[in-house]
Amino acid sequence: MIQTVTLSHPTGVLHGTIQLPASKSEANRALIIAALAGGNSTIENLSEANDTQLLQRLLKSDAETIDAEDAGTVMRFLTAYYAVTGQQKTLTGTERMCQRPIKILVEALRELGATIDYLQEEGYPPLKIKGFKGNGSNKLKVRSDISSQYISALLMIAPLLPDGLELELEGKIGSRPYIEMTLSLMEHFGVSATFEDNSIVVPHQNYKTATFAVEPDWSAASYWYSIVALAKEAEITLPGLKEDSYQGDKAIVDIMNRLGVYTEFTASGITLSKKHCEKRVAFDFSHCPDLAQTVVALCAALGVTLEMTGLESLRIKETDRIQALQIEVLGMGTSLNEMTPGVFRMEPAILTKRELTFRSYQDHRMAMAFAPIALLETVQIQEPNVVRKSYPGFWQDLEKVGFSVINNAE
Numbered sequence: 001m002i003q004t005v006t007l008s009h010p011t012g013v014l015h016g017t018i019q020l021p022a023s024k025s026e027a028n029r030a031l032i033i034a035a036l037a038g039g040n041s042t043i044e045n046l047s048e049a050n051d052t053q054l055l056q057r058l059l060k061s062d063a064e065t066i067d068a069e070d071a072g073t074v075m076r077f078l079t080a081y082y083a084v085t086g087q088q089k090t091l092t093g094t095e096r097m098c099q100r101p102i103k104i105l106v107e108a109l110r111e112l113g114a115t116i117d118y119l120q121e122e123g124y125p126p127l128k129i130k131g132f133k134g135n136g137s138n139k140l141k142v143r144s145d146i147s148s149q150y151i152s153a154l155l156m157i158a159p160l161l162p163d164g165l166e167l168e169l170e171g172k173i174g175s176r177p178y179i180e181m182t183l184s185l186m187e188h189f190g191v192s193a194t195f196e197d198n199s200i201v202v203p204h205q206n207y208k209t210a211t212f213a214v215e216p217d218w219s220a221a222s223y224w225y226s227i228v229a230l231a232k233e234a235e236i237t238l239p240g241l242k243e244d245s246y247q248g249d250k251a252i253v254d255i256m257n258r259l260g261v262y263t264e265f266t267a268s269g270i271t272l273s274k275k276h277c278e279k280r281v282a283f284d285f286s287h288c289p290d291l292a293q294t295v296v297a298l299c300a301a302l303g304v305t306l307e308m309t310g311l312e313s314l315r316i317k318e319t320d321r322i323q324a325l326q327i328e329v330l331g332m333g334t335s336l337n338e339m340t341p342g343v344f345r346m347e348p349a350i351l352t353k354r355e356l357t358f359r360s361y362q363d364h365r366m367a368m369a370f371a372p373i374a375l376l377e378t379v380q381i382q383e384p385n386v387v388r389k390s391y392p393g394f395w396q397d398l399e400k401v402g403f404s405v406i407n408n409a410e
């Protein structure tokens with residue numbers, strides 16, 4: 001039996017204030033660093049995202065077998081955390097998590113002295129973390145064009161290594177703002193590092209306890225930008241969002257300024273309102289990959305010609321997000337095609353027949369990206385519970401601004 005949610009909006013007119021969930025990316029870094037710091041740090045506004053609630057539980061768990069479920073940062077960050085703290089653990093996850101590569105991180109940790117075995121396929125979870133014997137190595141070359149999470153995981157444990165760590169990043173540095181977020185949170189907890197060109201140096205040092213307040217999630221804000229863009233009339237206030245945020249997904253401000261949404265920064269957050277929308281846009285998602293689904297769904301709904309680069313990392317996330325998008329936009333009468341390697345293009349819809357039932361592929365961002373289309377016509381989203389990963393209250397927030405949200409089982 002497939003659970004679905006049926007969405008519509010009676011008027012297309014929306015005004016309201018929405019308190020976004022806290023950033024799971026910031027929260028999960030703060031949890032790992034606070035655990036490495038020892039003592040009693042305080043993390044304020046900890047995210048209600050399942051990825052964060054899960055990590056908080058697992059860090060307190062004495063279990064030998066740890067299930068990271070579908071949470072990438074939990075899997076990657078805990079692999080490094082258990083290694084450096086010498087904890088013997090079996091680390092597993094969902095079927096999809098065991099298809100998300102982790103070889104780059106495991107090989108780096110092995111070079112530093114960790115003993116880690118693959119329990120099934122070489123290069124993938126589940127892992128058996130068996131111990132750590134520092135071997136004096138503190139210089140690593142690590143590929144940075146697959147996932148920044150490997151880099152962030154190594155950086156957070158780096159100050160505990162006897163001689164610190166010197167990382168040389170090889171290849172294109174993807175999702176760079178997440179690496180910078182990691183270094184910023186490390187600094188907040190007393191650890192200094194340098195990041196010049198493709199080299200990051202973290203001397204041996206101790207973390208200090210601290211108080212850290214997690215910001216509201218800019219990735220979650222992207223769905224509210226889409227809602228304003230598709231509304232007949234709208235003014236939505238999102239308290240707590242800051243222009244000088246640690247989060248790279250604040251890039252949504254400039255992206256959506258071209259797609260019909262104006263952002264006013266106020267002392268208490270941001271207020272979104274409608275403005276002119278361009279008919280042809282091009283964006284590079286190399287440093288904000290989690291925004292791509294939001295933008296594809298919106299441009300398909302608006303009939304905007306969209307060209308995109310920087311989508312490589314989407315293949316190995318909660319689902320193959322490129323393939324999922326290519327399938328789902330077909331139901332909207334358009335297609336997303338790779339014109340040349342790495343360059344994707346989507347033209348305005350040419351078909352009028354629209355089958356607006358969207359699959360979510362066990363991916364929270366597929367469900368949330370396509371939901372705003374309910375402002376144009378009734379939409380069904382399958383497996384709506386996937387939003388718990390980052391934004392458990394998403395459907396309830398839609399109801400706060402007048403959406404009809406009907407849960408049903410097909």
Ligand SMILES: O=C(O)C1=C[C@@H](OP(=O)(O)O)[C@@H](O)[C@H](O)C1
Binds near residue numbers: 147178290313
């Ligand atoms: O470090 C993080 O918190 C994240 C990094 C990104 O992954 P990649 O670095 O694999 O692109 C992003 O997609 C993910 O949602 C969260």
Ligand SMILES: C=C(OP(=O)(O)O)C(=O)O
Binds near residue numbers: 073074290318390
């Ligand atoms: C890819 C994501 O998260 P993770 O990699 O941590 O599973 C996401 O939240 O879009």
